[in-house]
Structures are given as structure tokens and as C-alpha cells.
Amino acid sequence: MPIVNTLEMFSKAYHNKYAIGAFNVSNMEIIQGVTSACKELKSPVILQVSAKSRVYAGHTFLVKMAEASVIENNLPIALHLDNSTSFELCKSCIDCGFTSVMIDGSSLSYEDNVELTKKVVDYANPRNVSVEGKLGLYEGEEYTNVRIACDFIEKTKINSIAVDIGNINGINKLKNGNYELRIDILRSLKRQLNDMPMVLHGGSSIYDEEVNEFKKYGGKISDTYGYDEDILKEAVQSGICKINFNSDLQIAYTTAIRKYLFENPNDYNPENYLSFARDAVKKIVARKINNILGSNNIV
Numbered sequence: 216m217p218i219v220n221t222l223e224m225f226s227k228a229y230h231n232k233y234a235i236g237a238f239n240v241s242n243m244e245i246i247q248g249v250t251s252a253c254k255e256l257k258s259p260v261i262l263q264v265s266a267k268s269r270v271y272a273g274h275t276f277l278v279k280m281a282e283a284s285v286i287e288n289n290l291p292i293a294l295h296l297d298n299s300t301s302f303e304l305c306k307s308c309i310d311c312g313f314t315s316v317m318i319d320g321s322s323l324s325y326e327d328n329v330e331l332t333k334k335v336v337d338y339a340n341p342r343n344v345s346v347e348g349k350l351g352l353y354e355g356e357e358y359t360n361v362r363i364a365c366d367f368i369e370k371t372k373i374n375s376i377a378v379d380i381g382n383i384n385g386i387n388k389l390k391n392g393n394y395e396l397r398i399d400i401l402r403s404l405k406r407q408l409n410d411m412p413m414v415l416h417g418g419s420s421i422y423d424e425e426v427n428e429f430k431k432y433g434g435k436i437s438d439t440y441g442y443d444e445d446i447l448k449e450a451v452q453s454g455i456c457k458i459n460f461n462s463d464l465q466i467a468y469t470t471a472i473r474k475y476l477f478e479n480p481n482d483y484n485p486e487n488y489l490s491f492a493r494d495a496v497k498k499i500v501a502r503k504i505n506n507i508l509g510s511n512n513i514v
Contacts, residue, residue, distance in 0.1 A: 218281050220314040220345040221293050224259050225375060225412035225456045233509035234451040237261035237295060237414075238500060239461035241268035243280055244489045245468060248496030250284040250292065256511040258504050259291040261315070263459060266299060269308070278312035290514055295347075297459065305335045309344050317347040317377070325353055325363070332371040340372070347414055347457075348373035357381075358400045361407050368411055375412040375457065378404060380450075384417040386439045386462050396446050398453050405454035418458035418507075420444055425466050425499075432473035436466075447507045458508065463499050471495035 224235050238249045240262050253260040262281050269277065281294040295315040296308045305316045318335040320328035332348045339346045350359055350367055359378045368376060380397045396415075404413060421441030429436055447458065471492040475482075482488070504511050 216285055216289065216291075218278075218285055218292050218294050218312070218314050220343060220374075221261065221295070221347075221412075221457070222345050222374060224261070224291060224293065227513070228456040228510070229410060229412055229454070232452055233513070234455050234507070235259055235261055235457050235510060236500065236503050236508050237263040237297070237457050237459045238464060239263045239265060239268065239297065239459070240277075241265075241272055244493040245464065245496055246280050246284055248468075248493040249464075249500050250288045250290065251493075252497045252500035252504065253290055254288040256501060256504050257514040258508070258510040259293075259513055261293045261295050261457065263295045263297045263461075264308075264313075265297050265461075266304060269296070269304075274308060274311045274313070282312075293345075302331060302334050302338070305346075306338055309339055309342055313344065315345045315347070317349070319349045319377075321349045321351040323351065325351065325367075329367060329370050332367075332373060336372050336374075340374075345374040347375045347377060349377040350379075352379060358397055359404060361404055364404065364408060368408065375414050376408070377414040377416055380404075380415070382415055382417045382442075384461075386419070386421050386436065386441070386466075396442060396450055398446070398449055401450060401453045401455065412456035413454050414457040414459070415447075415450055415455045416459045418442065418447060418460050419462040420447070421462060421466070425463070425470060428474065429466055429470040432470065432477050434470065434473060444506045448509070451507065451509060458503075460499075460503060463503075464496055467495040467499045468492045 240246045285292050293315050294313045298319045299305050318332050320331045336346045380401045421439045472488050475488040475491040
């Protein structure tokens with residue numbers, strides 16, 4: 216089984232009201248932690264790579280680790296480029312073996328966003344690579360505009376769309392005194408987007424217990440606000456097919472290393488503290504699958 220694109224994953228998720236976790240990865244231990252949890256829970260998964268992580272790890276290493284994960288776990292696994300803003304980066308990742316890319320033209324004018332996104336789709340789809348697109352917030356809107364979204368999908372032929380329903384990336388999701396998601400807007404989008412898979416960026420919950428543990432072992436972090444698991448689960452039931460997770464994994468991974476080194480000051484073997492961090496990632500991923508995504512027992 217090779218690494219796959221997201222088309223079949225999303226079709227099944229949409230019609231059966233579960234979502235696929237897209238977990239940001241940048242090294243072997245995080246990939247192992249993510250895929251180990253998915254194997255145990257029989258869940259498909261998207262290994263997601265930022266442009267920065269691609270530079271850090273190198274795209275050849277990332278592709279080969281994704282391929283190794285398929286061999287080791289026998290799961291449907293997609294390798295996805297997240298938040299690319301250029302055709303050249305998307306093309307490079309497609310050419311080296313990524314099976315899914317996101318082109319983010321949301322900072323451009325609507326016309327330029329359509330042109331850039333369509334260019335990526337025209338290159339990717341004939342090569343069996345799926346494309347996620349993203350609208351900007353045009354006409355003074357705070358949330359994704361249904362009418363513009365329909366036009367964008369028709370003109371670009373994207374395979375999935377990232378929506379704005381109050382979601383924010385990072386560890387502080389407080390927006391105008393509120394960090395809830397607009398499920399009513401999401402449901403309106405679902406009714407009118409003709410089965411188009413929708414993606415939620417910034418899905419981390421920023422668990423208090425993880426943040427407190429991080430601080431306990433010397434970490435300095437403040438102003439953390441995340442999304443309650445129940446509202447994320449409701450978003451899945453209302454049409455979200457993919458949720459992006461990054462901050463929760465990073466906090467768990469780093470906290471585990473801090474804790475291990477604090478409790479074992481004489482241990483300098485990376486295999487010991489990195490395996491501890493890998494287990495922490497596995498635990499977080501399992502929690503997402505069980506409590507939010509509902510993608511367990513699918514494979």
C-alpha cells in the first residue's frame with residue numbers, strides 16, 4: 216500500500232460523519248507517535264508538514280518516513296503540505312512524493328487567489344495529488360462567505376476547502392473576547408457547498424493539564440485558550456472532514472522531554488527521552504481520535 220491522497224478519506228469521512236486528523240510532524244519520533252496511535256485505533260491519518268518543517272527535515276526524509284509508516288502500520292496515510300503560499304513549493308512537494316497539498320492564497324485578492332489555486336489544482340490533480348484551498352475574508356466578512364466559497368470551488372476545482380468559522384491558529388484562540396466556533400455558519404456552509412469536504416485549521420484544545428505540566432518543569436507559557444473537545448466534535452458532526460492539530464502535539468512532546476530530563480539528570484541518551492516524548496504524542500493523538508474525530512475502527 217503506497218501513501219495515498221485524501222480523496223477517498225474525505226468522501227468516507229463526509230458521508231459517515233467522522234473526520235481525519237491532520238497532525239503536524241517534523242521528525243521520526245512524532246511520526247511514530249502519531250501512526251502508532253492510529254494503528255492501535257485503526258484510524259486513517261494525514262501526516263501534515265509545514266513549509267518550515269519541510270526545510271528542517273528535508274522533503275526526501277519526510278516522504279521516506281511516511282512510506283515507512285505505511286509499511287510498519289498498514290494504514291491509509293496521506294502526506295500533506297500545509298499552508299503553502301506558492302505554486303513553486305507545491306510543485307516541488309508534488310514532484311518529490313507528497314500526496315496532498317494546501318495552497319493558501321487567502322492574503323491575495325480574490326481574483327489572484329483563484330488564479331493561483333487553479334494553477335496548483337491543474338498541476339496536482341493529473342498527478343493524483345489532492346488540493347486544499349483557502350479563501351480570504353473578503354467584503355469585510357469575519358467568517359467564510361457562502362456565496363464566495365461556492366464561486367471559488369467552481370472556478371478552482373479544489374478537492375477540499377479550509378473554512379473560517381472563528382478558528383485561530385496557535386496557543387491563544389481568544390478572538391474578540393470569544394474562542395468558540397460558529398457551528399451555525401458551518402452548517403450553512405455544508406448545506407450549500409455540495410458535499411465539498413471542509414477543513415478546520417487550528418484545532419488544538421491547549422489542555423490545562425499539559426500546560427501546567429509544561430510550566431512545572433521550567434517552561435514559560437501564558438495566555439493559552441483552546442477549543443473544547445465537545446465543540447470540535449460538534450464541528451465534525453456538522454461537516455468538518457479534517458482537523459489540523461499542531462500546538463497540542465508540540466506542548467506534549469516538549470513537556471515530556473523536560474520532565475524526563477528533570478527526573479533523570481544523569482541520562483544523556485536521546486533514545487530514552489525521545490521515546491518518552493514519542494509516547495506523549497501517541498497519547499494526545501489517541502485522545503483526539505477517541506474524543507473528537509471518531510475515526511477509530513475505520514480501517
